[in-house]
Amino acid sequence: MAGAMQLPEIRSERLLDNLSTALLVFDDHLLLQYLNPAGEVLLATSAGHACGKSIRELIKNADTVTEHLSSTIESGYVINQRNCRLELPDLRSVIVNCTRSPITLPDQRNGVMLELRKVDHHLRIEQEEQLITQQEATHALLRGLAHEIKNPLGGLRGAAQLLEREITDPALKEYTQIIIGEADRLQNLMDRMLGPNDIPRMQSSNIHHILERVRDLVRVEGDDRLTIHQDYDPSLPELQADPDLMLQALLNIVRNAAQVLDGAGDIILRTRVKRQFNIGNRLHRLVACIQVIDNGPGIDKEMREKIFYPLITTRNEGTGLGLSIAQSLISRHQGLIECSSKPGETVFTILLPLDSK
Ligand SMILES: Nc1ncnc2c1ncn2[C@@H]1O[C@H](COP(=O)(O)OP(=O)(O)OP(=O)(O)O)[C@@H](O)[C@H]1O
Ligand SMILES: [Mg+2]
Numbered sequence: 001m002a003g004a005m006q007l008p009e010i011r012s013e014r015l016l017d018n019l020s021t022a023l024l025v026f027d028d029h030l031l032l033q034y035l036n037p038a039g040e041v042l043l044a045t046s047a048g049h050a051c052g053k054s055i056r057e058l059i060k061n062a063d064t065v066t067e068h069l070s071s072t073i074e075s076g077y078v079i080n081q082r083n084c085r086l087e088l089p090d091l092r093s094v095i096v097n098c099t100r101s102p103i104t105l106p107d108q109r110n111g112v113m114l115e116l117r118k119v120d121h122h123l124r125i126e127q128e129e130q131l132i133t134q135q136e137a138t139h140a141l142l143r144g145l146a147h148e149i150k151n152p153l154g155g156l157r158g159a160a161q162l163l164e165r166e167i168t169d170p171a172l173k174e175y176t177q178i179i180i181g182e183a184d185r186l187q188n189l190m191d192r193m194l195g196p197n198d199i200p201r202m203q204s205s206n207i208h209h210i211l212e213r214v215r216d217l218v219r220v221e222g223d224d225r226l227t228i229h230q231d232y233d234p235s236l237p238e239l240q241a242d243p244d245l246m247l248q249a250l251l252n253i254v255r256n257a258a259q260v261l262d263g264a265g266d267i268i269l270r271t272r273v274k275r276q277f278n279i280g281n282r283l284h285r286l287v288a289c290i291q292v293i294d295n296g297p298g299i300d301k302e303m304r305e306k307i308f309y310p311l312i313t314t315r316n317e318g319t320g321l322g323l324s325i326a327q328s329l330i331s332r333h334q335g336l337i338e339c340s341s342k343p344g345e346t347v348f349t350i351l352l353p354l355d356s357k
Contacts, residue, residue: 225264
């Protein structure tokens with residue numbers, strides 16, 4: 001009730017600032033008068049820079065929309081156009097659903113408002129939602145299974161120890177040693193599968209410091225033929241995270257890249273800030289995007305669909321838990337890990353919200 005009462009008090013610019021739809025307002029000469037933050041992201045320019053420019057300077061193939069824009073101003077009708085391809089000056093092309101509505105500008109001139117919603121944006125949200133649900137289901141299953149195995153395992157180990165005390169024949173003792181050794185190994189595996197138990201100790205953390213530690217650790221494990229490049233965005237603010245858990249998650253991903261490169265190759269650690277960006281169906285004002293890119297052989301599509309599942313490995317000495325642990329640590333920070341890959345370029349992308357909710 002209180003929320004509903006307060007709504008008229010919200011300043012309309014703030015609503016526009018938080019909209020995920022790009023809004024562009026043009027005057028009757030098709031010169032830009034207003035651009036909201038989502039519009040700045042779409043056009044990759046600032047409102048200050050773009051306002052006053054003609055639509056032709058902002059959208060290379062403006063002809064496909066200008067005709068409709070002029071007719072919107074003349075007719076006063078709202079026009080919708082689906083799957084409209086816009087060519088942007090930086091050579092990107094985006095597919096959008098577009099709504100044009102007539103608008104009266106503050107100086108009483110006629111204008112037109114263009115609402116642009118990226119189509120692939122919706123697809124991405126759907127895919128990410130699916131990924132999050134799948135990740136949650138896997139982890140619930142895994143934790144349940146690990147608990148069920150751990151209890152009888154303790155009993156098994158205890159019984160083997162008791163038996164060992166009663167046995168005098170060293171040849172038979174060897175068998176009880178095998179049981180105890182294997183029980184310990186399984187216990188260890190279960191503990192890793194359950195992941196760290198501690199409640200994350202959230203604190204203001206500098207992701208670049210964490211990446212530097214990861215870089216140092218992986219470099220000492222590899223040799224000189226492995227280069228780890230830094231491509232950091234200095235404007236990335238500190239984020240609320242548990243630095244130890246974040247280090248573990250990133251280490252698992254970077255270590256995989258180093259292992260697949262077998263000592264020789266390039267890894268890029270890249271950070272970027274994304275504005276008005278979705279993680280699943282949640283829109284965040286600011287999101288940290290961390291990428292680990294390697295120039296190794298890549299992961300084929302079939303394997304890519306499985307790598308975040310536990311126990312999936314192609315390495316002889318691997319347990320197949322590195323990525324599933326990384327994923328569970330990142331989701332404890334309300335984040336998401338994605339992977340895209342082609343031969344010569346594998347990209348693991350971690351998205352973490354930077355705004356407190
Ligand atoms: N950068 C990469 N390039 C190619 N394949 C990769 C990459 N990262 C992961 N993989 C594949 O994903 C599999 C799963 O990785 P994950 O870290 O979960 O387990 P692992 O490395 O095999 O074992 P563990 O991390 O438990 O020691 C790997 O075995 C490998 O086949
Ligand atoms: Mg691994």
